Amino acid sequence: MRTYFDEISKIAGNVVTVKADGIGYDELAVITSRHGTSLAQVIRLEDDQVSLQIFGGTEGVSTGDKIRFLGQSFRVPFTDDLLGRVFDGSGQPRDGRPEVKAETVEIGSPAVNPTKRRVPDKMIHTRIPMIDIFNTLVGSQKLPIFSSAGEPYNDLLARVGMQADAEVIILGGMGLRHDDYLTFRHRFDEAGVLGRTIMFIHTAADPVVECLLIPDLALAVGEQYALQGKNVLVLLSDMTSFSDALKEIAITMEQVPSNRGYPGDLYTQLARRYEKAVDFDGAGAMTVLACVTMPGDDVTHPVPDNTGYITEGQLYLRHGRIEPFGSLSRLKQLVNGKTRDDHRDIMNACIQLYAQCDESREKREMGFELSDWDERLIQYGDLFEAKIMNLNLNIQLFDALDECWKILAECFRPEETGIRNAIIQKHWPKKVLQEETTETSKA
């Protein structure tokens, strides 16, 4: 069968249409033009007209260029040689080292049979108190970080990558600034985790379409490690860039947009990636942590909105901190009852008191008179922000819980915390424990 085709009939956006036969849907091809070669993928078949999405972009592609079909859909090599390496959105090395030769696996595998999933039950310790105590990350969870553009979301992602106890870390970068990529690399290197890290990187300077494959590549490799029984952590940044690339292709293909220009299948496209997070019954697990920048800091924007419907909670990053309100780990109750007996009580009490502190601060801003209670709440809020909410902390869960107790004891009497008596008796710092009648409320 002929494998070269050169009767290009249409070039529009990042899509090229060529006359060809015997081509499979989703098949991969290579287009060779004056500027070099690029990978391409079949996205539409109609009689003898084959439409391809060109990953390297169509700038400079001519109607005289040649297209060679590879007879298969996109595959990625899978071997331990991937560890420590960096690839681009078409799976080529971008670290100047040779190509990886190994058995390949298909990307975008079918969904996992739900009956082969376990109910997750392993906490992932990130050593960041705002996550460990309040929004506990659970193995196989898919959790996004909703963030406005200026926030240090990549920093946070790198921190989790370095501190989490994962056996394999996979970073998928989409639309990354080159500096961010270098920073990731540098920090992973410094932390000594580079040897168990694989990176698939698309930077803002690369052709837009190339970012489309990044999540699939990262997740396909992660899935293979999980099938081998490993605990895998996949970090994706920024899924908004990925969604924008989807939007671009959809518009080129003249699909009717559903909401702010995004295609009607945005939910499905995102879900097919996020749902790869899994705890296999009888193998390992893959956890997915993703950054989603919110255009205009608007959570009802289609990207964060659709994401929230898919993921198992969300972390809001605002003013350099993880927001205690609105952030939610939907899986936390699967693990936080088994860590330490005071975990849930501290989680609830600290947040409720912090909410009250907010009200007191408002009063202060409005110039109202502050009661002693208000003063202490504000003192608590300041301490809580500095010693618990601070994202630069790197402490164990138990130490973080102890720190919370210390702060509480510094600002309040036991019964003011709303924590039940049994827990107070056991954990309230000894020196300050006074005999008090406690009144707790369930409400």
Add this chain to the structure above:
Amino acid sequence: MKGRIKAVFGNMVVAQTSDNIIKNAVGYCVRSDGVKLLCEIIRVRGDSADLQIFEETRGLRVGDEVIFEEEMLSASLGPGLLGQIYDGLQNPLPQLAEKVGFFLEPGNYIHALDTERTWDWTPKAKAGDVVQAADTLGSVPESIFEHNIMVPFGWDGQFTVQYIAEPGSYPILKDIAILTDSSGNERKVTMEQSWPVKRPLCVTKRRLLPTTPMVTSVRIVDTMFPIVQGGTYCIPGPFGAGKTVLQQITSRHAHVDIVIITACGERAGEVVDTIREFPQLQDPRTGRSLMERTIIICNTSAMPVAARDASVYTGMTLAEYYRQIGLNVLLLADSTSRWAQAMREISGRLEEIPGEEAFPAYLESRIASFYERAGSIELRDKRIASVTIGGTVSPAGGNFDEPVTQATLKVVGAFHGLSRARSDARRYPAIDPLESWSKYKGIIDSKKVARMNKVLKRGDEIHQMMTVVGEEGTPIEDFTTMLKAEFFDSAYLQQNAFDDVDAATSVDRQKFVFDKLLEVIETDFDFKNKDEARHCMKKISSLFINWNYAPWDESVIPESERQDEKMSKTAHEGKEETERGSFTEILKQIDEYVQSLLDGSKNPESDEKLQETNA
């Protein structure tokens, strides 16, 4: 009938054929490696058929063969459906896992019903009887039910029973009866039949106006926004507001015979919870495993989109089937928005003229005809049976002013709107008591409910006013009314889904507690000042909350007035009573405390006994 593929675009294929094309017939696209992918004809134009493929289309080529069947997409119906976990096309997922492992590889189909298992057959009809579609020929026991084997629903006219199998143990494909039609043709009946999922299945004498409350055991639903057997309701809400948890709770505690859970385009993890938990959980009404009254249909968000559309109809058809048997069935769909989005994706591929937010113009009529399949019916033998439908809606940006929510609100009988404000404040279930509505009558006298509603509304008005005039500017009477509304909210409308006792409140208990609340709320307390009002109402509130955690004691109402079905005793009853306090003891404390406020005999501050015992 055969054809060839002409075009492939996403999950859409255009095929060309010189044979007749039947719209909505199923077919198979044969991939070059021999794998057959199930599809459905969704549009016919000249000699070409537009197909939606229920699988990934990866690898299909122009020129590949398409085989058309004459059948429409159908569900297999017969004994053995209960307890099953199916995908949207009714493939049993545990068996698929055995056959193909971790992943749902395209092109694997397994018969929905076990054809080897045998069932204890008892004939009911006898030779010579004249019967028609849906009449019972005999039955087999399935779970706790008598599963009637009926004359196939699609058979027209009258038949004479020529042969009926002796009692015995048979597999579903055994001919259990032979019927002859009016022209003398013999037709064989097995225990299995099939029905096209997109056609309503309802063989009935007449449809009834549904009036029997369907008890969910969720207080805010049963008391304020009730559902009836054969009715419809929807739960719209932004992400994280508690739609899924509410449905999970309902699927456990609803007073119906059978629950069908359709997980449509949402998280796989949530289905896994149900799959793993239900076999361990006991149905308090029967003492059997909950799984024995449940069927799970799951087409989660990563599974092929076209099958998402099918999953909703498959679930519906199974529900209607058990209704024909004479049972009350609840169909839960989470989320109907994902089904609507599947319609949108397919419509987009068909290049139909889009309506609002690119949804197809027929969105409304599809939603309407889906909910119309609910209903309470009288069967030919006078028994009454029902299908109730509850669907969640996931509106973009949490804004109810969008096509799916609006189309749904037009056709359902009850609206349980979840509010972001309530879920943020952890007021679960986050059903907005001021926005939601129900057209049905519930278990509590509607006049009493109206009285309570007035307090809630007034409380809200006062609260809003207070943000302008401040506490100082609010008269004490108004302030107290607001506190009472807040008390009703926190002690009754809010319910802890994760507590063994509080998660489900029986009918008798709801009536009893509601009456008590109304009594307290309509009592004229003469509070000296706002601090005292706040303090006392908080105390009452915490007493009632404790009460919610105490196991129910039916002895508080006379035997003649009890309505609750007898429950099989569950393990935690009695055992935890000491820890949780006793129902009658707390009732006494409430009465005493309220009395003390009226007498002015006690200074509430020094009342030790009223402090909460558990947190």
